[in-house]
Amino acid sequence: MATAARKSRRGDILRCFTAMVAERGYDEVSVRDVAEALDISKGTVLHHFRSKEALLEQLNAEYMRRRLAEANEFLAGFADPVDQLQLIVYQLMLSQQDDRAATVAFSREIVRSASEAIMDEVRTMRDEYSAMVIEIIGRGVATGAFTEVDSHLSALQIFGMCNWAWTWFEPGGRQSATKIAHQYCRNLIGGLATGSPPKLKGAELAKAVEAAMASHRADPA
Amino acid sequence: MATAARKSRRGDILRCFTAMVAERGYDEVSVRDVAEALDISKGTVLHHFRSKEALLEQLNAEYMRRRLAEANEFLAGFADPVDQLQLIVYQLMLSQQDDRAATVAFSREIVRSASEAIMDEVRTMRDEYSAMVIEIIGRGVATGAFTEVDSHLSALQIFGMCNWAWTWFEPGGRQSATKIAHQYCRNLIGGLATGSPPKLKGAELAKAVEAAMASHRADPA
DNA sequence: TGAAACTGACCGTTCGTACGGTTAGTGTAT
DNA sequence: ATACACTAACCGTACGAACGGTCAGTTTCA
Numbered sequence: 001m002a003t004a005a006r007k008s009r010r011g012d013i014l015r016c017f018t019a020m021v022a023e024r025g026y027d028e029v030s031v032r033d034v035a036e037a038l039d040i041s042k043g044t045v046l047h048h049f050r051s052k053e054a055l056l057e058q059l060n061a062e063y064m065r066r067r068l069a070e071a072n073e074f075l076a077g078f079a080d081p082v083d084q085l086q087l088i089v090y091q092l093m094l095s096q097q098d099d100r101a102a103t104v105a106f107s108r109e110i111v112r113s114a115s116e117a118i119m120d121e122v123r124t125m126r127d128e129y130s131a132m133v134i135e136i137i138g139r140g141v142a143t144g145a146f147t148e149v150d151s152h153l154s155a156l157q158i159f160g161m162c163n164w165a166w167t168w169f170e171p172g173g174r175q176s177a178t179k180i181a182h183q184y185c186r187n188l189i190g191g192l193a194t195g196s197p198p199k200l201k202g203a204e205l206a207k208a209v210e211a212a213m214a215s216h217r218a219d220p221a
Numbered sequence: 222m223a224t225a226a227r228k229s230r231r232g233d234i235l236r237c238f239t240a241m242v243a244e245r246g247y248d249e250v251s252v253r254d255v256a257e258a259l260d261i262s263k264g265t266v267l268h269h270f271r272s273k274e275a276l277l278e279q280l281n282a283e284y285m286r287r288r289l290a291e292a293n294e295f296l297a298g299f300a301d302p303v304d305q306l307q308l309i310v311y312q313l314m315l316s317q318q319d320d321r322a323a324t325v326a327f328s329r330e331i332v333r334s335a336s337e338a339i340m341d342e343v344r345t346m347r348d349e350y351s352a353m354v355i356e357i358i359g360r361g362v363a364t365g366a367f368t369e370v371d372s373h374l375s376a377l378q379i380f381g382m383c384n385w386a387w388t389w390f391e392p393g394g395r396q397s398a399t400k401i402a403h404q405y406c407r408n409l410i411g412g413l414a415t416g417s418p419p420k421l422k423g424a425e426l427a428k429a430v431e432a433a434m435a436s437h438r439a440d441p442a
Numbered sequence: 443t444g445a446a447a448c449t450g451a452c453c454g455t456t457c458g459t460a461c462g463g464t465t466a467g468t469g470t471a472t
Numbered sequence: 473a474t475a476c477a478c479t480a481a482c483c484g485t486a487c488g489a490a491c492g493g494t495c496a497g498t499t500t501c502a
Contacts, residue, residue, distance in 0.1 A: 008481070025332075027248030030457065041483045042459085048481085052458065110388055111246070111329070147411075153396065153404055160385030161378045167331055168377060175374070183374055190368075190412030229447070251491065262449050264495085269447090273492065449498070456491075464483075472475085 010048045012038055014062070015101075017055050022104035026056060026112065053118055060113050063106045064125035067095065070212040071132060077208055081140035085158075086189060086200060088133055090181045090209045092162035096169050097177035098213055107166040130155060137192075146192045154192065161188070178206045231269045233259055236322075239280050243325035247277060247333065274339055281334050284327045285346035287437050288316065292353060294433040299426075302361035306379075307410060307421060309354055311402045311430045313383035317390050318398035319434055328387040351376060367414060379409065399427045 016037050020029040031052055035042045049055045074087050095103045106113075113119040113126070137151035161184060169177070182202045189200065237258050241250040252273055256263045270276045295308050316324045327334075334340040334347070358372035382405060390398070403423045410421065 025248070027246070031459085032457080040481095043461085043484070044482050046459065047483095108332070114388075147407075149408065150396075150404060153401060154408060156386070156389060157382045157405055157408060160383070161381040164381030164385050165377070167335075175371075180374060183371060184378055186368075187370065187375060187378060187409055187412040191408040191410065192412070252493085253491080263493090264450070265448050267493065268449095443502105445500105445502095447498100447500075449496105451495095453494080454492100457489085458487105460487085461485090462483105464481100466479100466481080468477105468479085470475105470477085472473100 008048070009038065009040060009044065013040075013045055013048055014055065014058055018059050018105050019101045021056070021059065021109065022101040026105075026109050053116070056109065056112065057118050057122065059102065060106055060109075060119065060122040061125070063099070063102045064122055064129065066099065066102075066213075066216050067091065068125055068129060069216045070209070071129065073212040073215065074208045075132075078205075080145070081136050081143065082145050082189065082193065083201070083205060084136045085133070085140065085192075086181075086185045086202070086205050087209055088136070089158060089162060089185050089188075090178065090202075090206050091213070092159070093165065093177040093181035093184070094206070094209055094213060096162075096165050097171045098210075100171055104166045107163050110163075130159075133158065140192070149192060158188065178202070181206070229269070230259060230261060230265065234261075234266055234269055235276065235279055235283070238276050239326050240322045242277070242280065242330065243322040247326075247330045274337070277330065277333065278339050278343065280323065281327055281330075281340065281343040282346070284320070284323045285343055285350065287320065287323075287434075288312065289346055289350055290437045291430070291433040292350065294436065295429045296353075298429055301366070302357050302364065303366050303410065303414065304422070304426060305357045306354070306361065307402075307406045307423070307426050308430055309357070310379060310383060310406050310409075311399065311423075311427050312434070313380070314386065314398040314402035314405070315427070315430055315434060317383075317386050318392045319431075321392055325387045328384050331384075351380075354379065382409070399423070402427070 013034060017029065017034050020033060020037070031042050031045050034055075035045050045055075049058065070091060071088070074091070075084055078084055078087060113122045133155045134151045137146060137149070137154050140146035141148060141151060165180070169180070171177075182200070185200055185202070234255060238250065238255050241254060241258070252263050252266050256266050266276075270279065291312060292309070295312070296305055299305055299308060334343045354376045355372045358367060358370070358375050361367035362369060362372060386401070390401070392398075403421070406421055406423070
């Protein structure tokens with residue numbers, strides 16, 4: 001390990017900021033709020049992160065890094081595009097539950113990562129993830145597993161139905177993320193798929209995603 | 222018409238505010254910005270609307286009022302729940318195109334209308350609209366047109382895939398709202414529906430929605 | 443003449459950020 | 473061992489700009 005004179009509170013700052021952005025939104029969170037919540041000075045926050053915007057950039061980047069790492073892991077275990085597309089849905093919904101704060105913060109401030117110059121690493125990772133999903137759908141169409149669809153548009157449809165969940169999903173609520181993902185898959189994959197509705201092995205897929213998420217979890221609180 | 226000593230700029234203010242919120246988000250729009258854009262004083266803006274929050278409330282209320290009025294009109298023309306559900310999708314997507322600013326502003330600030338006290342009229346209308354869609358799906362399940370699904374959850378799925386479009390859809394872009402709605406319906410209604418994929422009479426439905434939207438259009442610029 | 447539309451100066455507050463100084467650990471040479 | 477240099481963590485203050493909102497007064501028109 002490099003050097004760590006005093007144990008840094010960098011991690012705490014990012015975590016606290018993430019929680020606050022999730023709850024109130026970027027504009028309603030001030031650097032002062034974060035500092036006060038952690039009982040440190042505002043100067044300390046800006047010692048660790050160049051600016052408030054840099055804080056958001058880090059939050060977004062870490063979020064995408066986790067999702068990509070997970071996806072690379074669990075997709076490797078399944079070759080069938082029908083399975084793979086479901087895995088994606090399970091991941092997106094499970095992140096609503098198990099990586100809630102970061103997911104909400106990321107989703108609600110998503111436009112901010114679309115244009116700002118500081119966010120181009122985030123943008124690159126978003127594109128990479130999108131491309132992955134588009135490729136899966138395209139492959140499904142090519143093999144005849146899916147009907148002829150615009151794979152780009154179908155990907156957006158999937159992102160939409162999953163990402164929007166930040167506005168209403170409650171982790172402790174009546175329905176678990178897996179249950180929701182399962183029905184989303186039934187409704188959507190059923191529509192994409194050709195012939196008789198494919199048998200969806202939900203439990204197995206959910207387990208694979210959960211395993212991948214566990215091994216790339218953010219640092220503990 | 223009631224009274225109008227000087228012709229009021231109330232409409233202009235709300236329209237301008239809507240456009241700005243759509244583009245930048247509520248927090249990034251100041252009352253001063255609106256006033257300067259219209260070349261009036263800040264006092265005038267707050268003469269017409271009690272507060273900045275009241276401005277957002279009006280924007281949301283007008284948006285929901287339009288959607289409800291349209292829905293009540295075009296749903297009356299079709300009895301089949303499969304048709305009706307498609308009409309909803311067409312409406313949600315067409316509003317992204319033909320009522321863009323209000324739709325984006327409404328979508329991106331949707332959480333603000335979920336909790337704030339001032340927003341309860343908006344909340345009531347949102348609930349009414351939701352209930353309508355849930356009822357359609359429930360009826361489809363009851364008649365056997367749709368498979369056994371949680372109609373509440375399926376409604377959220379539809380709202381998600383449509384509402385999320387504010388983050389990426391461009392009115393003048395490569396794909397029209399109707400085209401997108403058509404594919405969304407194919408992918409999703411196909412999955413909901415039982416038996417062979419129902420014939421989707423897209424063109425007719427789109428026309429009905431467009432007619433309804435035309436007759437409840439917001440005041441011209 | 444009265445009511446609505448509108449103005450412009452103003453208030454109190456909060457914002458993000460810059461910056462000089464202090465404290466506490468770590469590596470190194472004696 | 474112990475003195476010294478160095479670095480990263482952290483504090484506290486200060487600042488100009490912008491914020492939402494108030495209000496007494498002026499203009500305009502039916």
